[in-house]
Amino acid sequence: MRWNLRPKPDSHKVKHLAEVLSIDAVTAGLLVQRGIETYEEAKTFFRPMLSDLHDxxxxxxxxxxxxxxxxxxxxxxxxxxxxxxxxxxxxxxxxxxxxxxxxxxxxxxxxxxxxxxxxxxxxxxxxxxxxxxxxxxxxxxxxxxxxxxxxxxxxxxxxxxxxxxxxxxxxxxxxxxxxxxxxxxxxxxxxxxxxxxxxxxxxxxxxxxxxxxxxxxxxxxxxxxxxxxxxxxxxxxxxxxxxxxxxxxxxxxxxxxxxxxxxxxxxxxxxxxxxxxxxxxxxxxxxxxxxxxxxxxxxxxxxxxxxxxxxxxIEGLNADRKDLDKQITAEALRQIDTNNDHDKFTTVVYQEDWHKGVIGIVASRLIETYYRPTLVFTKSGDKLAASARSVKDFDVYNALEACAEHIEQFGGHMYAAGLTLKEEQYPLFRQKFEEVVQQTIHPDLLIPEVTIDAEIDFADITPKFNRLLKQFEPFGPGNMSPVFMTRNVKDTGYGKAIGADETHLRLFVRQGEEGGYAAIGFGLAKKMDVACKGQPFDAAYSIDENEWNGEVSIQLRLRDIRCK
The missing domain is CATH 3.90.1640.30 (inorganic pyrophosphatase (n-terminal core))
Incomplete structure (x- = not known):
């Protein structure tokens, strides 16, 4: 992954906000990064009210x-x-x-x-x-x-x-x-x-x-x-x-x-x-x-x-959905391997018997393996139907618009869209979509990115700091959970792969000799060699809470780790 450390916010604005709100500089910096620079703006952010809704x-x-x-x-x-x-x-x-x-x-x-x-x-x-x-x-x-x-x-x-x-x-x-x-x-x-x-x-x-x-x-x-x-x-x-x-x-x-x-x-x-x-x-x-x-x-x-x-x-239907999702994702990955499509700028796959209801989920799954704009097609009546998913900062809707001559109908957003086309148009569309993406996407966008809001030490993670972070919720696009970087972290020796297929990583990490935190990295088991050899590493993570037997404790949600 590319680690992108945000530029430090204006120090004068941070100092002013920290003073008027009586908060630490890290939290004030996170607010300034979100465009919140005054007491009134902070009040609106931390205390949203129904009266804020527009006429x-x-x-x-x-x-x-x-x-x-x-x-x-x-x-x-x-x-x-x-x-x-x-x-x-x-x-x-x-x-x-x-x-x-x-x-x-x-x-x-x-x-x-x-x-x-x-x-x-x-x-x-x-x-x-x-x-x-x-x-x-x-x-x-x-x-x-x-x-x-x-x-x-x-x-x-x-x-x-x-x-x-x-x-x-x-x-x-x-x-x-x-x-x-x-x-x-x-x-x-x-x-x-x-x-x-x-x-x-x-x-x-x-x-x-x-x-x-x-x-x-x-x-x-x-x-x-x-x-x-x-x-x-x-x-x-x-x-x-x-x-x-x-x-x-x-x-x-x-x-x-x-x-x-x-x-x-x-x-x-x-x-x-x-x-x-x-x-x-x-x-x-x-x-x-x-x-x-x-x-x-x-x-x-x-x-x-x-x-x-x-x-x-509905629980039964969801179980069926999970089975189909797993099966079709495996078939699609085999198709990419068979066609030797690893080096393309796009992923476009098609099989006529794939379930139309899960092709959007499968497209998202394929991006987890091959990080590039992705379309998954299936047969729908006498046409082909597809779900499109994109990578961060690339507008797949615009890319489809540039291929409109081969499409019957399409609609959607920057990151997700749907379309139908005639079967005979499929090879022409596939070629055109690859050309459009190749010409318009910046190569960096084909490498997953973790954007880091601030570099901190574990000592900065106080109960008050965590309480303030919780007030940033609800998180989502435009207000993502802050991601932090901490250097010179070590696993205490209890790191292991977890999950049914052992694809996740669980650590107990410490910086220096003081305390430490449980940390979980979904899909990061492949980083065990980095984390579990007793050598220091850098961690990118968000601060989460783990609830177990009625007890709530701070837990780090790892986004990535890298060698010193």
Missing amino acids: PFLMKDMDKAVARIEQAIEAGENILVFGDYDVDGTTAVSLMSSYLRSYYPNVATYIPDRYNEGYGVSFAGIDFADDNGFTLIIALDCGIKSIDKVAYANEKGIDFIICDHHRPGDELPDAVAVLDPKREDCEYPYDELCGCGVGFKLIQALSGRRGLTIQNLVPYLDLVATAIAADIVPITGENRVLAKFGLDVINTFPRPGIKALIQNVKKKTLTISDVVFIIAPRINAAGRIKHGNHAVELLTEFSLEQAEEFASQ
Whole structure:
């Protein structure tokens, strides 16, 4: 890995902040690195408040969306809440449908089938709405590029409200309202909301018109926090507020569906990382293996007993997902070896019988082995479908845009995207994608990087320092857990490889003769020779906590180690 030590922040700013906040210089430096330089900015960062949320009517078309929903309710129309089958989509559908049903009964939900309908708004979904008397569709986490689908709905007398967060194309759909903070003509102050976050802004606007306050919407924030975590959007600004209060709900009074998913977790307090690795994969498993409707059923269920039954079914689907993930990853790695593709700038693999529901996870797994922009293809009907994943600081969406002549349809973000193409276009696309990446990526981006915020000694890790670091949470893109470097560290002789396949490294490390800390490095067992020979080494790590038998202790989460 490349070790990138951030430049030291301005010493005058650090000294000033340390004085006004009565904190140590290391913590003050971490704040200045995050753009926090004054007492007021620090107060907002450490004490986010629901009052920090923006007025939802600042979002373009919000007034039109609210007016159309109020008109539908007054006229007794049937409303269909439509969303994608991933975590962001299913949480958004659960949020919107449960909020509307709290005061209006004529609301149903629709999640497209991943395999028969594919991503986003579908003609089948519009036909379902037409056949069942729905005259308004609220689309969440999708729809921003559904120009033909919305036109088809208009012909049938069905109106659309779109709540999306993906990049729009050159033309917007002809919907009653298009809520998307990434619209060029939208001046909303924060454009990094997830799909569920945009849906939350809509219910915030609706509830304000009904004379309710933001406090009335707090019970819905467990869904928003789950979507923020799963969709890997920046945890800055408004997302930070929503994630913070949503985590509070998850840890105190979650909805029955989420409670059923986490009741066997032994940790007292769940973090954003726990949501990513415990809650999100299980919600996702429904849409990946069977159908996203199962996730919506779970997340909108009022009975804990029924929710536990749904959660048990989803647990089984998640186990199936893990097996498929492991099998397909092994097959893909063999394919790379067979084709001798080790020296390319990209990884592009295809097998027609790979399960469409797990190819995105497999793409992420392949990046762990071959660190480069990656696409995993499978057969989907008469087309090929792929999930794309990228490496840090490389925009895979832009790379796909440069290959548009070979693609039928694509959408997504900088780091994750999906696409479909005709089978005969596959070799041409594969060649073009390799050329585009080779010409546009900086070679350094093909080497994994660990960015180090500050160099410290173990003596700096005091209980007060750790308490302050915990107040930096929730962590995520834009506010990552600080990474530290400490020099001249030694393992005390208890280092060993752990885990079912012995790929992880567990050490007990000391600097000098004082004290020491347990340290765990996931995927770092290959560094045993560096760590366990009694020689000093440098460690890059974040500070974590380990909970065992009710006892909480500081633990170092190793990112990398290197020889002196």
